[in-house]
Amino acid sequence: MISDIQFQKELDLIIENAIREDVGPGDYSSLACIPDSAQGKAKLLVKEDGIIAGVVFAKMVFKYVDANLEIETFIEDGTQVKKGDIVFHVSGSSQSILKAERLVLNSMQRMSAIATKTNKYVQLLEGTNTKVLDTRKTTPGFRACEKWAVKIGGGENHRFALYDMIMLKDNHNDFAGGITLAIAKTKAYLKENNLYLKIIIEARNLDEIQEILKSDGIYRILIDNFNFEDTRKAVELIGSKCLTESSGNINESTIRSYAECGVDYISSGALTHSVYNMDLSLKAI
Missing domain, CATH: 3.20.20.70 (Aldolase class I)
Structure with missing residues (x-):
């Protein structure tokens, strides 16, 4: 199997390439209507029962986009969750939160589905x-x-x-x-x-x-x-x-x-x- 260092490099490449693909030269929707100085807060909301996965990866994404974003975690990877649970809060630059939003959601939604199916087999x-x-x-x-x-x-x-x-x-x-x-x-x-x-x-x-x-x-x-x-x-x-x-x-x-x-x-x-x-x-x- 590959080493932990090599695995981390794979994760870094996923984040770098996904942000390049999604953001490109800029998130013009946010840049157009939200000031640089605007601060905000968001919650990761569970809307379906299952096993949550990708919390640690989401933190990597947020830190890649903006090292000043703060994440308060309530539920860790591998936990059985139900509709209505809050997994984490992220706070800081509103522009940065929006820039990272889609990659975080796409990744966590798929990872959680895989973890849930795997857990059922187990x-x-x-x-x-x-x-x-x-x-x-x-x-x-x-x-x-x-x-x-x-x-x-x-x-x-x-x-x-x-x-x-x-x-x-x-x-x-x-x-x-x-x-x-x-x-x-x-x-x-x-x-x-x-x-x-x-x-x-x-x-x-x-x-x-x-x-x-x-x-x-x-x-x-x-x-x-x-x-x-x-x-x-x-x-x-x-x-x-x-x-x-x-x-x-x-x-x-x-x-x-x-x-x-x-x-x-x-x-x-x-x-x-x-x-x-x-x-x-x-x-x-």
Whole structure:
């Protein structure tokens, strides 16, 4: 996984690019009708029940826009909230508050939706040893925040990108000439380039799992689009040789059954690609 320093750099880039995109040469609506000296105060209002996420990120945005803005926090990230709750107050330059408003809301609404969905999956797995993972099916340019939201919701992060973990999927294996060749070539490449990355291999059937198990040094096997019966057989075959992960169209009605097959992880792209933003607003007070 990427380091905390690298992750912070990703967040800084998101903020810088989003402000560039939204504000450009200036917030002319505010500049036209609000004096530079005007001071104001606003509240972050919850309009829908769920898990709040993005509070710390919002503080980063406000400080980037105007280091003199003051934020008084009442509810922290990861807290269950209900309609009518006030998450924080922000006070200072009215122009600065308005400049940051849309980025704060867009980010928190999406992050809260992801955290809420993740938390629901986590609750469905309560009592099992299976953990929920996200995927790379994220919004381009906003991945760091979305993966952060998954963790706030109680899930865990898969690899961040293509560079922090090896994941050999069906196309890699086919293009490389088969699973065994793909693994061998990968190990040789890592050794030649002094790279120390974990290796995950996708399996499409039980025969491929048996082939994967002939190679050493595999961190996790991705049991992709298996039914319950074959998933249980796969877990039994793999035993303690490496970790296991189920994926492929797993939803709220099936996730518990897959966990009960004994897999270590269940990954779901739906955590980030199929959510509806939580309703939040920033209102002047």
